[in-house]
Amino acid sequence: MLTLKSWTSFFNRETPEFYKTVKVRAPRDFFNRAEVFIEDIQYTTNEDLLGMNITFLVKLLFDNFLDHVRQDKDLYDYVLDLRENYSHFLNTNTSVVGNNLREINRVEKFQWSLSNVSSMTGARDYLTLNVDIHPREVNRIAVFFDDWDCKYEIPLEMDLNELLSLLFIEFITELRNGLAEETKKEIIASILKKWEEL
Numbered sequence: 001m002l003t004l005k006s007w008t009s010f011f012n013r014e015t016p017e018f019y020k021t022v023k024v025r026a027p028r029d030f031f032n033r034a035e036v037f038i039e040d041i042q043y044t045t046n047e048d049l050l051g052m053n054i055t056f057l058v059k060l061l062f063d064n065f066l067d068h069v070r071q072d073k074d075l076y077d078y079v080l081d082l083r084e085n086y087s088h089f090l091n092t093n094t095s096v097v098g099n100n101l102r103e104i105n106r107v108e109k110f111q112w113s114l115s116n117v118s119s120m121t122g123a124r125d126y127l128t129l130n131v132d133i134h135p136r137e138v139n140r141i142a143v144f145f146d147d148w149d150c151k152y153e154i155p156l157e158m159d160l161n162e163l164l165s166l167l168f169i170e171f172i173t174e175l176r177n178g179l180a181e182e183t184k185k186e187i188i189a190s191i192l193k194k195w196e197e198l
Helices: 004-012 028-045 054-070 076-090 135-151 160-177 181-196
Strands: 020-027 094-097 100-103 126-133
Touching (some): 020 076, 020 160, 028 054, 028 160, 028 181, 054 126, 054 135, 054 160, 054 181, 076 160, 126 135, 135 160
Antiparallel strands (some): 020 126, 094 100
16 A cells, blocks of 8 residues: 555656647648748847747747637637638648538649659649647647537537648738738737747
8 A cells, every 4th residue: 555655746746748749731832931921020120039930930829829719719710711711721632612522623734845854743842840739738729629519510520730730821821911011010029029938
């Protein structure tokens, strides 16, 4: 039988926290746009912001989403719109139409006939970024997904990989479409504030 002292020591031990690696997948040009956005922030601040990179940006987007979850905001329409508007970027050969996936008939682009050159099909090149997420945050999102399935008739069937990928794609798409100057300044100020907290 364990003594009280040894029993209580089980609760006080420092256990290593195992972070979950989440895979953020998007077309290469989205990652290039994110790098340029970060370079623009560094240029406008005239500072070398060490540690500010795409991983930092993705974690910031996730933290912002998590804040809304913790405040019990109704994210039903937002998450459905997120998936409806941006999930086609996650699939190289499929497009979402309603809830059904269908194959896209890609038309090959004109190509010069050169010897010893591999042919290009016009398909987008995709990259995957590994982002480590704290176990508490992973659990909070798992509970959010479970709550969703209990609350709504339509099951979400989304995982953390898809969520972070869609948040990243949405942000880059908004950047590309041109943010209002005031909105852009607010975003940059928020990013710099979070970076200074590191």
